[in-house]
Amino acid sequence: MGRMKTALSAAAIYTFCLIVFACNPVELRNYLEKMTGFEGVIYVNDQSGNDGNRGMRSEPLKTIQAGIDKAHSYMKDGLADSVDVYVSEGNYEITNGTENIGDYISIVEGVSLYGGYSSDFSTRDPTLFVSQITDTSSGVEDTAAIRAYDGLTEKTVVDGFTIQAGSGIGFPGSNALDIERASPTITNNIILGGHGAAGILAITIDIYDNSSPNIENNTIVGGNSIGSNIGIVIADSSHPIVRNNTITGGSAGNCTAIVCWNTQAQIEHNDIDGGEGTKTLGIHIMQDCFVNIRHNEIYGGSATSSAGGILVESDMIAIDGNSISGGSASANETTGIFCRQTSWVGIQNNTIFGGTASGSGNANALYLDKSYAGICNNTIAGGQSDWGAAIYLTNESHPSINNNIIFCLATNSRYCIYESSSNTWYAGSIRNNDFAEISGSTVMYRPYTEVELDTLISIEALAHASGNWDEDPQLADLDGDDDIITTIGDNDWHLAAGSPKEIRQGGLDGALLDWGFYADKEGDWRTNLTEGPNDGPSNDDAGGWSMGAYERD
Secondary structure (H helix, E strand, O other), X not given: OOOOOOOOOHHHHHHHHHHHHOOOHHHHHHHHHHHHOOOOEEEEOOOOOOOOOOOOOOOOEOXXXXXXXHHHHHXXXXXXXOEXXXXXXXXXXXXXXXXXXXXXXXXXXXXXXXXXXXXXXXXXXXXXXXXXXXXXXXXXXXXXXXXXXXXXXXXXXXXXXXXXXXXXXXXXXXXXXXXXXXXXXXXXXXXXXXXXXXXXXXXXXXXXXXXXOEEEOOEEEOOOOOOEEEEEEEEEEEOOEEEOOEEEOOOOOEEEEEEEEEEOOEEEOOEXXXXXXXXXXXXXXXXXXXXXXXXXXXXXXXXXXXXXXXEEOOOXXXXXXXXXXXXXXXXXXXXXXXXXXXXXXXXXXXXXEOOEEOOOOEEEEEEEXXXXXXXXXXXXXXXXXXXXXXXXXXXXXXXXXXXXXXXXXXXXXXXXXXXXXXXXXOOOEEEOOEXXXXXXXXXXXXXXXXXXXXXXXXXXXXXXXXXXXXXXXXXXXXXXXXXXXXXXXXXXXEEOOOOOHHHHOOOOOXXXXXXXXXXXXXXXXXXXXXXXXXXXXHHOOOOOXXXXXXXXX
């Protein structure tokens, strides 16, 4: 009679020995690690590995999913609370699945993936040793290279990979990374969108259903679908942090870098570009959002039709400390910020440029359509076009406009403020702004009555206006070292040393009025005190905050 063989898991052996033999838990765990070959880390190499191996450095697995599954099994056996999977250089393909659904890598809580290792795992450099995950799916529904679902926390990390989405059909078409009901940490990756036919939507990172991931230090590129491409979608009560990334909308069709719907996202310190396509957009804020957009560099993209930096269609949005350009368009229009039917949007401490529209197109820095925005301490320039305005108002918009530097760079018709419908100003204000002429004769304010107000006296005569000025603010370097204003990264719109005192000290003190912010675009404290950060003899009669995005009192 042969012996009966019973397969026991490491967890079962561990529990049995503890109870029966009263073994030392540390010693027993060490014994089980040796028995299983578990080294605390799982190794994956697509060239020398085999999924029948134990995942040791000398016996790597071949596929990433096998690495995740092996790590998870060791966790279930009680050998670790969390496990890292090291992935060597190579191309890890995700192949087509069955039943018209693409295959994918499934992330497990507590198992973190780190790419960029040399083939012998002695060195890690994701730039030199590229660990690429490629979704080869084509013509299948709802493809994804990686899916992170159901309860993942920030201790589950994906770091150091190049991730390429496939080609899908239906909705949403294709994803490189699909996150639902999960909050992993996604860092230091290059994440590339997919492609598809007309009507197909390619989303590079899809964040849905109460997910709160940390998306940091990645390069995220929208796809090249001839339908629509989006770098990141954030929706369904998700609360992510999107920080220190480079995000591009895509390179075909209609492109958007970030889309938000029903979310409370934090979008901070990113370099955002709408991409290249028919219509391009940096950030689109849809309904039911509470989003903070802070300290980003935002370019609306390069479009054949229209381009825009930020489109806002929700209340309770804060746009603070950003450098924003409407981008460039070979037809139609460009817009820095477009607020449509919004009750409250706070726009403060930004530099906003309307963009560049070719031919007879319009380039507006701020376009408000039935909006109640608070516009404070920005430096706002209507764009380079035949016709442009720094602030365009329509459909009974009632903003408050305080402490801004306002000018326009259009080649023909230039306006600081242009009003295109009646009853626009009855609840608003125009206080302590500088209406500047920098590139030629500019109309200060064209009200709906079409009687242009082009003198400071006529502006100050308005019931809702006071404390405004009309001097050259003397910005340090309007178009930067490259002499191209559209490339906003090197533009220097600080007030120069010789800026008029009326601009440096002539703003309202927003701290006393409780505007909700106290520092300028760079975080320097705003003050109306004589002992301010730039104190000197000329400050003895200091007034309020400096006008514009930067404090210099």
